[in-house]
Amino acid sequence: MALDAYSQIVSSVAAELTPKVAAVTAGRGSGSAVVFTSDGFLLTNAHVVGRAKTGTVAFSDGVSGDFTVVGADPLSDLAVIRALGTTPRPAVLGDSDALVVGQLVVAVGNPLGLAGSVTAGVVSALGRSLPARSGSAVRLIEDVIQTDAALNPGNSGGALADADGHVVGINTAVAGAGLGLAVPINSTTRSIIAALMSDGRVRRAYLGLVTTPAPLPPDIRERVAQRSALRVMEVVPGSPAARAGLRAGDLMLTAGRTPVEDAQGLQRLMFADAIGKPLPITVLRNDALVDVIAEPVELGLSTI
Known part of the structure; x- marks a missing residue:
């Protein structure tokens, strides 16, 4: 048939x-x-x-x-x-930013030790965040792909591909029945891969802030041309953010003159090229726009 x-x-x-x-x-x-x-x-x-x-x-x-x-x-x-030996021809890395909800995806891996297993499903949701931890440092893996393609232990590290066979994600977690998550292949991920290949690690910048996304009031939206910002919930004493004068309650609108509307937007700026360099930040404080300059340091044992 x-x-x-x-x-x-x-x-x-x-x-x-x-x-x-x-x-x-x-x-x-x-x-x-x-x-x-x-x-x-x-x-x-x-x-x-x-x-x-x-x-x-x-x-x-x-x-x-x-x-x-x-x-x-x-x-x-x-x-x-x-x-250390011979390998097959490489897979093609795709672009997760082109995915849409409902799109067909195929997962290939080795669940439960069963080599070469294939499952299929759809992109169930985009833009999810998955907490990842290294020691006491916690970071959100941004724009995680959610799929209903069946994933099981052993699928981790396998491919999530689109209909063209391009790898758009690396399967990473099973959050429940019919709920699999994959790290997206996008520009941020490619930067991480490049850093791992050249340096064996990823250097990140550190500000010393705890933030949460917050919607902006309509009158503020008109003034700044964005819908949301990051509310500063906590400033770590002695951190670059504290030295710059940032305060709990501030609404961070831009960093590096780039609008930041969620934690991922700020995280995209916190890589090696931001370490030790002036970072202009604009916040809304008591209905007034306040500009400060922070100088991120390298995220390490002394900062976490």
Whole structure:
């Protein structure tokens, strides 16, 4: 019997990606990883490799071998590993920003140790946030993709692909029945991958703020041409934010002259190139616009 259009799409994506998704074993952890370069680099979750420095990969064609961990970033739950042997042709990394709710997606991984497993579903929601932790530092993984494609333990680090077989996410968590989450492949993620490949880690800037999104009153919206801002709930004593004069209750409108309407908007600015450089910030305080200059420091053990 001829396959219908839906089945044809799923089977073609499966045929394209299954050879490129490896089963990963690292210490006590296991999961999946996606080949994304022609010279043996694979993308997976940080929680899959944990603290391991080496491990093994096994592909659907029976080829297996060792790998080394190039870099891991628990605050984005991403890691880059490099296979020491031959690898299949790389998968194509797509653009999660082009996804829409209801769009078909296909998950490829190794759930429960079952190699080369494929499930399909739709994008259930976009823009979700997933807390990630490294020590006492907590960061929101921004714009997480929610899907109803069945995910199980072992899918972590595997591919979430669109109908063209392009990898738009790295499966990272199962939040409940019919509720899977994937780290998006977007410009921020690509920056993290590049940092892991070049430096083995991701350097982040630190301000010392606790914030929450807050809608702006209609009269303020007209003045500043944005609908929401970040309300400063707490300023860490002695932090760059405190030295700049930011106060609890301030409504942060812009940072680096870029509107910030949610935590993700601020996080996008908090990478290595912001460390030690003046960061202009505009806040609304007592109905007046106040400009301050903060100088972020590097996020590290001394700041968390």
